[in-house]
Amino acid sequence: MASSSASPASPASPASPASAVSARLPEFPWDRLEPYKAAAAAHGDGIVDLSVGTPVDPVPELIRQALADAADSPGYPTVWGTAALRDAVTGWCERRLGAAGLAHRNVLPLVGSKEFVAWLPTQLGLGPGDRVAYPRLAYPTYEVGARLARAEPVVYDDPTELDPRGLRLLWLNSPSNPTGRVLDAALLARTVAWAREHGVLLVADECYLELGWETEPVSVLRPDVCGGSYEGVVAVHSLSKRSNLAGYRAAFAVGDEAVLGELLHIRKHGGMMVPAPVQAATVAALGDDAHVARQRERYAARRAALRTALEGRGFRIEHSEASLYLWATRDEPCWDTVGDLSKLGVLVAPGDFYGEAGEQFVRVAFTATDERVAAAVRRLES
Template sequence: MTSRSLPDFPWDSLRPARARAAEHPGGVVDLSIGTPVDPTPDVLRTALADAADAPGYPTALGTADLRTAAADWLSRRLGVTVADPLGAVPSVIPTVGSKELVALLPTLLGLQGGTVVIPEVAYPTYEVGAVVAGLSVLRSDTPPADVADPVLVWLNSPGNPHGRVLSPEQLRAWVAWGRERGVPVVADECYVELGWDVAPTSVLHPSVAGPMHDGLLAVHSLSKQSTAAGYRAGLLSGDPALVARVWEARRHLGLLVPGPVQAAMAAALGDDGHVELARSRYGARRDRLRAAVEAWGGRVDHSEAGLYLWVTRDEDCWTTVDRLADLGVVVAPGAFYGPAGERHVRLALTATDERVDAAVARLTA
């Protein structure tokens, strides 16, 4: 892959499977894309409406209310204490969702030449962001000894697609590796509120980072935990020197979170009840789907956190995709996420209870 060549958009290759699934008399159960389907909680909707009179431009920095709410959320939910969120150099800023940030971060940091290290099985946008910036990519689940020119590390815990959670020991190894080389280590923690079998630890937690966040960034999102993917509401926090570099670039590019969305974000980050409700919904769907998948003959690997089941029948992923399409169920092939995923498929928990129950019935018939 060259710096000028983006990969094909992977979900386009699912069209034949979607067409096959659409022939099922009970309709399609689409578990291929993790887009929330439950209502956005009132706490966000009310705050959004109350802030709808917004004639002026928002700032890339974010409102004081939002930055304070974000710092409080990081402390309350993740045990992370960031530098003064209202200081002259920011420690947390809002982003237009998390995918935009993932895709643009190498560019926003001004990285020129070198290699971006990403997980073996990974969200495709990590690679896309490197390609857009003209950088090379190395896939590795452990700190590599043989990369001569690293410029950025992406971690993803809990991981998409496989739900793998990195232990504090694994996170500390990456932090030490990055700091020894002066390479920023960035953790995508968008599923951090959805630990099932394991409680995820943030890369910014003092047990991992130590007393300072030098060289470290964390990415968070309200899309899943607050059922607000349509709001495009994300956060970047950590080392103020790195956050400031991203903020300055975003100011120039006009990458601004709308003011009403910032108000909704502040309200959401201050309310834990709606997050627990979403968690209980997803947990119940996970339990039903997992039992059905195993009854069908699939094995669930990892999946200890996040919004997906990582399933294999020890066969090529496209064979499994076709088997499930015959049942009217659409899933994502593991090949979307790198060569190491070619014998797995990803099932999302983001379907209505009615559609989840339909999938369960078909898998256990």
């Protein structure tokens, strides 16, 4: 006898629009790490999670105060943000990055940088037949953004050796996630010139720019890189790392006014608004360099301790001259390394999350607390 209750659709049923979209995407990588996370959590002294670079230190008081002072914000914020926010962004870019001649029309506030990376190809109108290029070892969301738009994802070692046919968007990432590699001014300038020659929009993910350790990272907005013009160039910045504001979703894009103006128009229709209190907090964060220097000191100490302990355990550290990670290898499959370290209660990210070229590396974040980093060091040295 047939049941009167509704039953779920069978596998043979037509896919829903939502499932059709998700089918374009790779497996969410962090789900594969769960068994190792459980193993690490079973350690008697608890897990030391160095897999995700999420801030753990307090939000600076002046930023929290700015957020609280702006809490009575009953009206809708604008997508373009307040004039004070745009002033803070242009001022910071000129002071910190060496950019010149920026105006409000060169600025676009973002609801965190990840949404921008994921949705930029779609908002640019890219689709089948278009190509999106990003580094061979890279933040997975570059590929996700291309696939969401039905564009073709393409990896590169040297962007100027790409076939420019159909190439609409070129991602740079310096300092790199996951490797911490920094591209110098000459290489950046050569890539900007190549992209302009072939009519390719160049977008530089510079979210780790204030976290250089062995070299000083350079922005594509610097005049000797972009030639004093922002045509065809956009830089993306985030306050998540430098100001511990990952929970605030505070970021911005700066560069080509024609590109950002078009995106602003689209994002107005989509309601992609940074909350007014977060805008006020961003103004405070960009106006203060002291808290950034203090946070750098914390990270520098954690980085040094973990690097020494990893090298003492037989790891080789490659690149890692900037960012919040150590790119480490023992010349073995990355999942073997993840499994071995999980037995010590230490969780790291397998390098193949970031591309096949990372299959013998692990990414080790130094964003845990001082106490947890010290625990990891003791275990690595045991």
